[in-house]
Amino acid sequence: MLSRPFHSNIYCLSHGQKLILQATLLKEESALQAWDRWQSAVDIETLDSSSSALLPQLYQNLLALGVQHQHMARLKGIYRRNWYANQLQLNYLSSLLAKLKDHKIETIVLGQASFCSGSVENYRSINSLHLLVQQNELERAVQHLVELDWRLVSPITKPWIHLQDQRQFPLYLQGHLFWCEPQDYTDAQIWHYSTPYGCDPTGWQLSVTDQFLDRCARTFFKGSSNQIEGIADAMLLIQNSSQDLDWRRLIAQSQRYKMVLPVRNMLILLQEVLQCPLPNWLLPELRLMPITQQEWLNYKVLAGDKDAFWRAKLVQSVSSINHLKTPLRSFFRFAFPGKQALKSFLRPVRSTF
């Protein structure tokens, strides 16, 4: 397998990660070829955690392809384990949603649990719960959760409120998903397009388009490790819910929410690694869209995209200089002997033209 990413601000897939993505998400002969190459190139005993997360989904695909291999029993075991654990977590989540609903608090299920709702399943383990509530309900939701024996771990002022139950199982609660002024309108759009959560009428889930945007942002956000689950989820959304994925709205919202870069990254990878069929106009249109300074600062660029890399570096340098401005300003305000002489010396000479 190739080495892990060499730069924290660059998103780079190893050869093994590309192969497991292909074996997991492609169909028929393409998947079988990728599986053959993957299982002969990697040792399942020493697999990276990101690839390991795809194993239950890989098992499902191999099972459908009729693969018989010595690893299948262990892969089935991982699938069984996740299925069992998730049933308990979903049951727990269901009662939690019902209790919040009793207090007239509506919730949108985010995170791993949103990929266990029936129509789109990735068979990964639910290791935390992640809920979105209306911003004006956030404090009330926290209050009720505390009454239900959840303990606040992070201050309520943070964008994500972190709570834990007695098992120390984490729950993340937030009032905003995408940040864009006017924020009330942005939030209202998310709720407007949300759909009922699986077969549980007590909760909601993001629309496929918003789910796709959310996956793009989380996958390429700087500081997060280069995980491949986001790519698998994005592909799954296209494969299973393409009729609900509004490409026009996707790129309009990616520009509104300043997420052109992560969406572009995702679509390039889906096309290059998984030969995902996309509308012809999509990538050219995204490539023409300006990427804001904030995006260059917040998101990773794809390995090999030299132009994007240098732009991100430039913006980062400019941003560092801007940060220096404030202490320098106070330095110039401070009176010290010879300051006037220094200022005249530093003052730029006016052009005679």
Add this chain to the structure above:
Amino acid sequence: MDKYQIYRVNSPQIVCETIDGEVVIVNLDKGYYYSLLKTGAEIWSRIERQLDRTSIIEEISCTYDGDIEEISTAIERFLEELQREEIIVPHDIANLTSATDHVPNTAEVRDKQLFERPILEKFTDMEDLLLLDPIHEVDVDAGWPNTKAG
């Protein structure tokens, strides 16, 4: 005991899924995990089809090779065990949805396999089993939740 008794899965506290011929079942109230293989899974599919006791026995007898008395006793005991574990409960006949679903398929199968007693495998120490590393700490041939021997 009513030989025409029909059963249903005791949902919502029982959830199940069939994975590659194996039925996995969870009791959400108790956290227990169950597995059904071979004849156990065959009987389970007939419970889901809402066949009555007699029809289940008839169908299984046509599918497997064995003494009818032995097959009948084994199935009766298996159904009792499933009830004892609160996995299935007697179904109220009035709630049946469609009569056409309940016609047994008694077509004789050629090359019958020998009947094996259905086994309900039960796992209760789930907290420990969930902590197992499903790659390194399990039986390589059976996978989780079967622990590595020794």
